[in-house]
Amino acid sequence: MAVSAADYDVLIRNGRVIDGTGNPWYRADVGLKDGRIAAIGNLASKSADRTIDAAGRVVTPGFIDVHTHVEGAVELNPMGANYILDGVTTIVTGNCGGSRVDLKEWFEKLEKIKLGLNLATLIGHNSVRREVMGTANRLATDEEIVKMQALVDKAMQDGAVGFSTGLIYVPGTFSDTREVVALAKAASKYNAVYASHMRDEGDKVKEAITEAVTVGREAGLRVEISHFKIDTPRIWGFSKETIALVENFRKQGVDVVVDQYPYDHSSTNLGITLPSWALADGQKAIEERLASPETRRRVAAEMKQRLAELGHKDYSYAIVANYGPDASYNGKNISEINKGAGRAATVDNEIETILGMIVKGGAQMVYHSMGMEDVERILRYPNTAIASDGGIREFGSGMPHPRSYGTNARVLAEFVRNRGTLTLEDAVRRMTSLPARTFRFMDRGLLREGYAADVLVFDPARVKDVSTYQDPHHYTEGFDYVLVNGQAVVSEGKLNEVRPGRILRHKAE
Ligand SMILES: [Zn+2]
Incomplete structure (x- = not known):
């Protein structure tokens, strides 16, 4: 690589900086060097190999989507174009209890393939249980729990960011709370998060929230409740009570937050x-x-x-x-x-x-299972992060839920611009620093000197999701620049043939 005499590799000039904290924008230039944010401020006198004029646009951290399912698909479509073009620079997979179990091998394989975006994973309860017990409809024996704990421990050593469950799915649905707590404990010495697709999102949702919090509390893990929703038309409106319950647990000192995709249809x-x-x-x-x-x-x-x-x-x-x-x-x-x-x-x-x-x-x-009143109330809750619950899509194949293509743009277009449900700065916070905090991506999710150079440049008046239920295979429009670890994967809305993504292995603190 040629050594450059310029101050920065990339200099983003004249933009409004939205730094990811939720604070109001300010005007500044952003200099990137060696994959990091080198400086933020008035950099008018500085030089760079490449200059991006962000006048009329905002500069934000790349979005962190902590709820995805990309196993099997990321190997075939390592660019992850549907995510990249929706502003996502980091994904967390292995959710809802389903993950790869052989993380060391998988990470090495993905590093060889090279990804368009950064990837981290959880270790999934269902996958671990399937490995030890198949899909048997019974409680685990003590010996089986020890075997499952060993698999969780190994995955955490290999760099998983936490432990996930999908307690409505076979075989996790056959477990009891004791088993889930025991496995979560195997992750606790690694400063992990517990991501829970709960046992119920309808009539028994309060019991399910209590179970998720019990797991986190007893095992000493932060709790992320996945795709928080009310999925039962008979009790639409009940999110008022579920949010109050989450807040009540927070008052008791439990670190519990939630994530949500901004649609009234679910997918499974x-x-x-x-x-x-x-x-x-x-x-x-x-x-x-x-x-x-x-x-x-x-x-x-x-x-x-x-x-x-x-x-x-x-x-x-x-x-x-x-x-x-x-x-x-x-x-x-x-x-x-x-x-x-x-x-x-x-x-x-x-x-x-x-x-x-x-x-x-x-x-x-x-499934058309949610009411917009609940969707919007959950979105307004300050501890709700934005996450797609989607996957990497093969363009044109099947009729997938549009959330894989347009989750972030839909929040910005529909819920910031049209409805005014959130401010732009607050929406960006829920896509960046909030998930980064819970999943402990300590050098991502904010625009700060020294942080990884995952950066977006876009016009908030223009960004829009195009994917719909009837016609899902459309990329989001309007994310003009998407930089991953300092490299432009998108320039003026067009994908480049670079794949600078990294595997983010969790480190115990
Ligand atoms: Zn789920």
């Missing part, structure tokens, strides 16, 4: 519409169970009851995102698919349609 698999006992022991066991008329009736009866409890009159709220055996289902809801198959529009028939799809391996889904 089709299996969650079934009782979890029906999903134990793998696909073959599921098929055998559903082949027994008596068991199938029991499954259907529980599904029907659950549907009513949630407050839905049919399955039109459940929209197929990706169904392997028949792509023509993608984008249609279960009621439409049921009718399309020539069946009468009854809940019983729709349940049969779902069970038919489960036998063929299931599907990825989008």
